[in-house]
Amino acid sequence: MRDTLRVNPIACTGHGVCAELLPELISLDEWGFPLVDPGPVPPALDLEARRAVAACPALALKLTRTDAPRPVRPR
C-alpha cells in the first residue's frame, strides 16, 4: 500500500521543517508554506516521509492511504 502526503492548510503555520527533512517531495512557496508532491510516496522515501510527519510542530502533515478517494467538497 502506498501513502500520499497531505497538509491540513488550517493547521499549517509554515515552520518549514517538512521541506528541510523531505526536500525530494516538499518545497516551500514564496510565503514559506509547503508545496507537497501530490503523488504516492516512493518506497525509498517512506522513512523520511514518516519522519517529516512526526516532526511537524503543528501536526499539519499527514500520510493518507492512496487508495482512499480524495475527499470532494460540496460547498
Next chain:
Amino acid sequence: MVNDVADQTAALNQPTGLPRLLPLVPGVPEDLRTHLARYGRPPLGDPGRLINAVEQAGLTGRGGAAFPVYRKLAIVARARGRKVIVANGAESEPASGKDGLLLRAAPNLVLDGLQLAAEAIGAGEAYLYLHPGVSPEILRALSQRAAAGLDRVSVTITEAPPRFLAGQESALVNRLGGGPAVPTFTPPRVTEAGLRGAPTLVQNVETLAHVALIARYGPRWFRALGTADEPGTMLTTVHTEHGAQIIEAEIGVPLRTLISQDTDVQAVLIGGFHGAWLPAAALGTLALSNSALNSHQAALGAGVIAALPADRCGLAEAARVVRYLAAESAGQCGPCLNGLPRMAAALAELAGRGHRKQTRADLERWAGLVTGRGACNHPDGTVRFVRSTLTVFAAEIGLHARGHCSATDRTPFLPLPDRMPLTEDDWT
C-alpha cells in the same frame, strides 16, 4: 422505484409552466393559507419514497455546487443515531438575492422541504440558518405552521454573520455549534460528522423548495422543464444596467432570454464572485446550463448573471471584487491569507494606468500558487474569477497599460457591501 400510482394521482393537480417556486402574482408573498391552496399539504408519512423520487428527478443543489441532492440525502439516511438537517439560507454572495426573495415570498415551500427531507433521512433536529432580518415572513410561517400542527420536527433559527464564507457547509456547522463561521478541513465531511459529531445534511433553501414540489408531484413532473441532464427550474439573480431582478428560469434556456434586448453588454459574469467572466458574444450562443458553461470554464453557481454594460470598466469592477474576496478570506490557510491580498493589489494595479511589467506574471503565478491549497474553495473560486478577468478583459489591460480606459461611466456596477470587511472582523 417511483410510485406510479401516486405519480398519476398527483397528475390531476399538477401545476404547469413557470413559476414553480415564486408566487403566481409577483410581489405578493404567500401565507400558509394561500400556500396550501396552491400546493396542498406536504405529503409527510411516506419517508421511503422521497430519496428515490429526488434521485429520479435529477435534482442538484441550488446553493452553487450542483451536487446531486439524493446522494447527500442517502448518505445521512444510512447513518445511525442522532442526525441533523439544516436549511441553508445564508446567501452570502453580495450579487445574489434569490434565496432572500424565496424566504420572503415562499417560506412555506422551504419549510415543507425541510420537514420532508428531515423525515426522509430520520433527522430529529432541524435548523434554519439565515442572515438576521432577511425574512420576517419565515417567522410568521413557522408560527402559523405550529398553530396548524403541520411540522413534526421543530425548527431552530440560527443567525449567520455577514461574511462571504458564512454559508460554506463546514463554516455553517461551526456556527451552529456556537463557534465562528469559518471553514474546517475535510475530511470528515459534515454528512459523516457534522454538528456536534452528528451526520448533518445541509441543503440550500431553494433546493429544499424543489424537494417539496418533487415530493408532491413526482420526478416526471419535475423533468417536464429543464434539460435531460439538468432538469427543472432555477432561481437566478440577473444584473443589468436597469438593475437587479430575480428570475425563476427553466434550465437550458438561451442566456440571452434573461437579459433585456435593449442593453448594450460588454461581458457577462456567470456564477457570481467565485464565477467567471464570459465575453458578451457568449450571450448569443450559450444556454443557462452547466453543460453549456463548463466547456467555457464557467458554471451556474448559485445563479448570478451580471451583464456588464458597455460603458463600464471590467478591470475596475474585477479589482473591487477581488479586494472584497481577499478581505473575506477567513485567514486560516497560509496560501489564501498571503496570496489573495497580493492578487487584489496586482489587479488594482492593472485597473490603474501604466502597470509595471511583471505585475501580470506575478498575478498568474500567485493564481497558480493558491489553487487547491485552501481548506475551502475560496482560493480556487477567486482564481477562477481572476483568470477569466485576465482573459476577457485582455484588450482593456493593454489599453490601461498605455494609460487609457475605455469606460465612460465610473459608477460601480457589481454590488458590494458599503463597508469593506476585515479578515479579523467578527465571524459569529
